Amino acid sequence: MNLENMYQEIILDHYKHPHGKGQVEKADAEVTHVNPTCGDEITLQVVKIPGTENFNIFYQNQGCSISQASASILFDQLNGKSLAEGEIAVDHMVAMMQRTQEPDEDILGDGIALVGVSAYPARVKCALLSWMAWKDAVIQAQGS
Amino acid sequence: MSKLDVAAIQADFPILSRKVRDGKKLVYLDSGATSQKPKQVLDAERDFYEQRNSAVHRGAHQLAEEATDAYELARKKIAKFVGAQPNEIVFTKNATEAINLVAYAFLNATLKAQFGKPLPDGAQKFILKPGDEILVTEMEHHANLIPWQELADKTEVKLRWIGLTDDGRLDLSNLAQLLNSKTKIISLTHQSNLLGTINDIDTIVKAAKAVDALVLLDACQSVPHMPVDVRKLGVDFLTWSGHKMLGPLGIGCLWGRSELLASMPPFITGGSMIETVTMEGSTFAAPPARFEAGVPMAAQAVGLAAAVDYLSAIGMEKVAAHEHALTELAIEELLQIPGVRIIGPTNTDNRGSAISFVVDGLHPHDVGQVLDNNGIAVRVGHHCAWPVCRRYEVPATTRATFYIYNDDSDVFALRDGIIAAQKFFGVSK
Numbered sequence: 083m084n085l086e087n088m089y090q091e092i093i094l095d096h097y098k099h100p101h102g103k104g105q106v107e108k109a110d111a112e113v114t115h116v117n118p119t120c121g122d123e124i125t126l127q128v129v130k131i132p133g134t135e136n137f138n139i140f141y142q143n144q145g146c147s148i149s150q151a152s153a154s155i156l157f158d159q160l161n162g163k164s165l166a167e168g169e170i171a172v173d174h175m176v177a178m179m180q181r182t183q184e185p186d187e188d189i190l191g192d193g194i195a196l197v198g199v200s201a202y203p204a205r206v207k208c209a210l211l212s213w214m215a216w217k218d219a220v221i222q223a224q225g226s
Numbered sequence: 227m228s229k230l231d232v233a234a235i236q237a238d239f240p241i242l243s244r245k246v247r248d249g250k251k252l253v254y255l256d257s258g259a260t261s262q263k264p265k266q267v268l269d270a271e272r273d274f275y276e277q278r279n280s281a282v283h284r285g286a287h288q289l290a291e292e293a294t295d296a297y298e299l300a301r302k303k304i305a306k307f308v309g310a311q312p313n314e315i316v317f318t319k320n321a322t323e324a325i326n327l328v329a330y331a332f333l334n335a336t337l338k339a340q341f342g343k344p345l346p347d348g349a350q351k352f353i354l355k356p357g358d359e360i361l362v363t364e365m366e367h368h369a370n371l372i373p374w375q376e377l378a379d380k381t382e383v384k385l386r387w388i389g390l391t392d393d394g395r396l397d398l399s400n401l402a403q404l405l406n407s408k409t410k411i412i413s414l415t416h417q418s419n420l421l422g423t424i425n426d427i428d429t430i431v432k433a434a435k436a437v438d439a440l441v442l443l444d445a446c447q448s449v450p451h452m453p454v455d456v457r458k459l460g461v462d463f464l465t466w467s468g469h470k471m472l473g474p475l476g477i478g479c480l481w482g483r484s485e486l487l488a489s490m491p492p493f494i495t496g497g498s499m500i501e502t503v504t505m506e507g508s509t510f511a512a513p514p515a516r517f518e519a520g521v522p523m524a525a526q527a528v529g530l531a532a533a534v535d536y537l538s539a540i541g542m543e544k545v546a547a548h549e550h551a552l553t554e555l556a557i558e559e560l561l562q563i564p565g566v567r568i569i570g571p572t573n574t575d576n577r578g579s580a581i582s583f584v585v586d587g588l589h590p591h592d593v594g595q596v597l598d599n600n601g602i603a604v605r606v607g608h609h610c611a612w613p614v615c616r617r618y619e620v621p622a623t624t625r626a627t628f629y630i631y632n633d634d635s636d637v638f639a640l641r642d643g644i645i646a647a648q649k650f651f652g653v654s655k
Contacts, residue, residue: 084248085599085650089592094651120591120607121615121622144621146591147651208591 087198088205089147096192097147102157106140111223115215117207122149126215128223135164137220146208148199153212155193165220172213179206230540230548232633238264238536239631250601253639258419258447258580258627259605260469263533267472270532274525281521283498297524300531301514307534308445308464308481309455316480316487316514317527321446322369324465324480325413327517328442329373331490332410336381338491348489351440354410356382361405361412361439363388363396364617367419368610370444374413383410390617394421394570401433409439416448420611420625421570422553422580424448431460440486446470450629451549451578453542456481472537473530477523487513494519545630549579552628552637556581559641564655566644569618582609582623585644587653590624596647597624602639 109127116123122145128137139161143153160168174190177183178197185194199209236242239262246252254262274296280289282297298312305312318324335352338345345353360374364387378385386404389397396414405412412434417424427443434441442463448454449464450471456464463486468477482490492499492510496519501509510516537545554574560566565586571577585593594606605625608615615622626640648654 085596088595089650121612122591123621146589148591150589202595205591205595 088202090195090198092192092195093147093151096151096154100150100154100157102139102154102161103142104140105142109140109223110137111219113215113219113222115211115218117145117149117211120146120208122146122208122211124149124153124212124215126212126219128216128219130223131162135166136162137164137223138162139216141212141215143212145211146205148196148205149208149211152193152196152209155191155196156212156216159191159193160216165217165224168216168220172217175213176210179209228544230544230630232548232631235264235540236631238266240265240268242631246601246603247599253600253602253636255626255628255632255636255640256603256605257450257470257629257632258609258625260475261450261472261629262631263472263474263529264536266536267474267529267532271474271525271529274528279525282524283515284521293524296528297522300524300527303531303534304479304527305481307538308449309457310464310481311484313512313514314481314484314487316482316517317522318478318480318517319476319523320469320478321444321465321467322373322478324478325370325442325444326373327480327493328411328413328463328465328482328490329377330493333377333380334491334493345491346489348485349491351410351486352490354381354383357408358383358410359406359408360385361387361409361414363414363425364390365396365418365421365423365611365614366413366415367444367446368612369446370413370415370442371613384408388414390421390614393572394418394423396423396425398426398429401429405430405433405437405439407437409434409437411440411442413442413444415444415446416454417445417451417578417580418570418611418614419447419580420582420609420614420623422578422582423571424452424576424578426576427459427461435460447578447580450537452546462486468526468530468533471530472533474526477526477530480517482513484513487517490516492516492519496520498522540630548630549628550574552632552634553577553579553581555634556626556628556637556640559637560644563641563644563648565648565653569614569620569623579628580625581627582625583644584620584623585648585653586655588647588651590622592651593624593644593647596650597640597643600639600643600646602636602643604640 112127114125124143127140185197278292280293282294302312305315336354339353441461443461445466449466464481469475499519569582590606
């Protein structure tokens with residue numbers, strides 16, 4: 083394992099130029115997830131698209147390159163998606179981190195570049211933070 | 227004073243000869259989290275298990291006698307190391323438990339007093355009344371903050387704190403207001419685990435004595451690194467952990483003035499800490515036994531005594547001087563890297579070897595990852611001192627800490643690693 087495997091160019095691109103950062107005044111659900119060991123933090127909002135089961139994503143975050151890039155990729159993959167569609171990607175991401183699933187670009191898009199993180203257990207939580215936040219928010223929004 | 231023979235010291239630490247991350251030399255700069263252990267400590271523990279293992283203070287067989295002797299001899303050595311009497315040293319699981327033990331003495335005394343239950347003589351010092359205050363500082367490790375927040379949450383006591391100056395020191399400008407006749411105890415760190423600041427304990431002790439407040443000193447980052455004498459410090463309690471001073475995991479120490487320990491109700495209760503037991507109630511043993519319920523960690527105590535022997539053979543003055551020189555070099559080298567900022571004092575006056583820093587444009591996690599890739603072990607995050615990060619408006623820091631087995635080459639490796647991280651992420655200045 084070397085650093086380049088974890089910090090692939092595509093990850094660094096997302097880190098330096100994150101997609102979809104923003105916030106909205108009124109959301110159907112808003113969650114804040116933190117990684118208490120390092121202080122990484124994301125506040126993620128979801129807003130239901132009228133007449134559909136789909137949600138738009140708004141988020142603000144701070145943290146390491148992996149957590150920032152992962153949130154940017156999450157936005158690309160799941161913005162405007164439903165819980166059912168998104169859950170497949172979340173489960174796939176978790177399985178990839180646990181090395182029980184080969185990366186599938188059709189499901190994760192740029193997220194497959196995060197596969198190198200699975201070699202560093204201390205960083206897995208950084209990669210998953212935003213994905214867990216999204217799932218939490220959408221479930222809350224559906225329940226309300 | 228002659229210099230430390232670092233090469234000879236390194237040879238005593240088996241772990242330092244292992245390789246990490248595809249064959250790289252290990253540069254261990256995380257002793258502030260836990261130190262490595264010399265073979266003398268490992269041998270002492272192994273010898274206990276191979277020759278004397280049995281439950282101390284129980285049974286009358288030869289092994290039990292020898293185990294008890296080894297445990298109590300360890301207590302004597304450890305007490306002497308900090309200028310204390312053996313019966314003033316309580317062994318705990320770690321320093322966190324030692325601080326909780328004192329916080330719970332307040333809570334338990336207060337509850338027992340409320341219900342009119344018997345208390346040891348002198349327990350008044352631990353009975354809290356509405357309006358009483360507890361004082362901490364903004365630079366505390368969570369271990370010396372949460373127990374007091376919890377105590378305040380369960381009583382009608384107000385928790386107050388001493389703030390910090392921009393250069394990483396305690397702001398003592400309003401000490402007389404914060405430390406007042408309502409203050410029951412001030413609990414503070416001797417040396418900040420994040421900032422490296424060594425606090426002016428003389429001033430605190432004088433101010434506390436003037437208002438009859440107790441002083442607890444969290445010495446986790448001082449006992450391993452400098453000479454510490456409880457009588458000279460003039461504090462009432464001292465807490466520290468064994469594993470940060472070459473000793474085993476799973477043992478911490480509480481030192482308390484004997485008259486105070488004697489006046490405190492127990493914290494964790496059970497076997498060994500009793501005097502008499504009936505179904506209606508029990509009476510408790512004198513300290514330290516009163517605070518050591520259950521079969522104690524004898525092997526760890528023996529290991530910690532071996533660590534004390536090891537450090538004493540070097541001499542704590544020499545340890546402190548060695549770290550001081552490394553700290554000076556590290557500060558100088560880090561400040562020369564454009565984009566690197568030290569969080570904490572940037573001079574070596576009253577400063578220990580914990581050096582926290584941030585690198586412009588890089589998150590500490592990413593700095594730590596590149597360092598790790600070069601074999602350099604540092605700590606990243608908020609270091610269990612989240613309020614300190616908030617105070618200095620950083621989400622986290624990267625922290626290097628130095629000990630007796632580190633030398634100048636480790637400082638240079640750290641410097642080169644930080645520069646490599648800047649290059650890797652394209653944020654060099």
